[in-house]
Amino acid sequence: MDPLVEIENLKAYYRAFLFGVDREVRAVDDISLTIGRGEVYGVAGESSSGKTTLIKTIAGAIRPPLRVVSGNVKFHFAGGTQDIYAMKPEERMALRWRHLSYIMQGSMNVLNPVRRIRHSFTDFAFRHMAVSKQVFFEKVAAHLQRLKLDPHLLDAYPHELSGGMRQRMTIALATILTPEFIIADEPTTALDVIVQRDVLSMIREIQREMGSSFLFVTHDMGVHATVSDRIGIVYAGRLVEEAPTAKLFSKPLHPYTQHLVGSLPRIGDATTRPSLEGRPPNLAMPPEGCRFHPRCPKRMDICSQKVPPLVTVEPERRVACFAVTGDQV
Numbered sequence: 001m002d003p004l005v006e007i008e009n010l011k012a013y014y015r016a017f018l019f020g021v022d023r024e025v026r027a028v029d030d031i032s033l034t035i036g037r038g039e040v041y042g043v044a045g046e047s048s049s050g051k052t053t054l055i056k057t058i059a060g061a062i063r064p065p066l067r068v069v070s071g072n073v074k075f076h077f078a079g080g081t082q083d084i085y086a087m088k089p090e091e092r093m094a095l096r097w098r099h100l101s102y103i104m105q106g107s108m109n110v111l112n113p114v115r116r117i118r119h120s121f122t123d124f125a126f127r128h129m130a131v132s133k134q135v136f137f138e139k140v141a142a143h144l145q146r147l148k149l150d151p152h153l154l155d156a157y158p159h160e161l162s163g164g165m166r167q168r169m170t171i172a173l174a175t176i177l178t179p180e181f182i183i184a185d186e187p188t189t190a191l192d193v194i195v196q197r198d199v200l201s202m203i204r205e206i207q208r209e210m211g212s213s214f215l216f217v218t219h220d221m222g223v224h225a226t227v228s229d230r231i232g233i234v235y236a237g238r239l240v241e242e243a244p245t246a247k248l249f250s251k252p253l254h255p256y257t258q259h260l261v262g263s264l265p266r267i268g269d270a271t272t273r274p275s276l277e278g279r280p281p282n283l284a285m286p287p288e289g290c291r292f293h294p295r296c297p298k299r300m301d302i303c304s305q306k307v308p309p310l311v312t313v314e315p316e317r318r319v320a321c322f323a324v325t326g327d328q329v
């Protein structure tokens with residue numbers, strides 16, 4: 001794999017006062033992963049597992065009470081290497097849009113609601129292209145056409161577009177400068193299933209045509225099945241399994257992944273699936289050992305005593321579970 005993003009032993013904690021006690025919320029706790037050039041890397045996990053915090057730390061968007069405790073994030077943009085935490089804030093800002101861009105849930109965060117859409121394109125992208133306004137808008141129109149969007153929509157206000165159309169416009173905006181790396185945070189969660197399918201196929205097409213890498217974050221395993229090449233499963237701030245999508249779905253190894261995959265509905269199967277007992281832990285007071293052990297159907301004594309390391313069990317496949325790797329690791 002030709003790596004575009006390398007994340008090593010990343011720990012990022014929030015400082016929080018809970019019941020009068022100063023605590024650390026260990027939202028990202030020792031995560032290492034690599035995203036290849038041209039790859040869609042999916043991150044899955046339930047609510048509060050640390051997905052958004054992981055995105056923030058990867059993008060270097062760190063504000064109190066969040067702080068990076070250890071680890072590093074390296075990008076390999078434009079033939080060089082950028083160590084995100086060794087860069088000055090203005091150098092980090094310079095990567096935005098041109099090399100690294102975002103697609104968020106809720107496009108109104110990006111499209112200015114009181115201005116026509118063309119102004120959002122000018123605000124974000126014009127200064128990065130050394131061309132006249134006329135050439136700039138010719139390029140924008142060509143980009144929209146390539147993405148099957150009518151360039152006349154540039155004259156509309158965001159509220160005049162449907163939710164799906166707005167989200168597609170946001171994706172056009174995020175990709176106008178052909179960034180190498182795109183972070184997508186639950187980009188289809190607020191959309192209905194039909195519109196969701198359109199948006200996902202648009203993302204796939206962009207990835208194929210432009211060769212950009214994606215970090216695609218969603219709790220929705222069905223969406224991952226459609227769009228992700230590889231998936232990292234996050235539980236309570238830790239990466240517990242990573243595998244190519246087809247392998248992860250056909251043979252999930254970690255008991256938590258088995259639960260996620262097993263809960264997906266299947267056509268013709270009307271049986272109810274057992275739910276997982278308990279709740280995800282409070283990350284200010286996570287359990288000792290494996291954070292999943294209080295809910296795990298396969299737990300052993302060691303699971304409450306020792307943190308299972310993330311072990312490569314087959315090529316391209318890592319899992320952190322003593323029930324899979326044995327307790328001698």
Ligand SMILES: Nc1ncnc2c1ncn2[C@@H]1O[C@H](COP(=O)(O)OP(=O)(O)OP(=O)(O)O)[C@@H](O)[C@H]1O
Nearest residue numbers: 014016025027046047048049050051052053065283
């Ligand atoms: N500003 C904050 N101060 C303290 N704790 C925080 C803060 N923001 C998030 N957290 C905590 O960090 C943990 C991870 O949150 P995060 O938002 O990263 O999870 P998530 O997987 O993205 O969840 P969701 O899918 O619900 O957005 C949670 O326990 C959350 O309560």
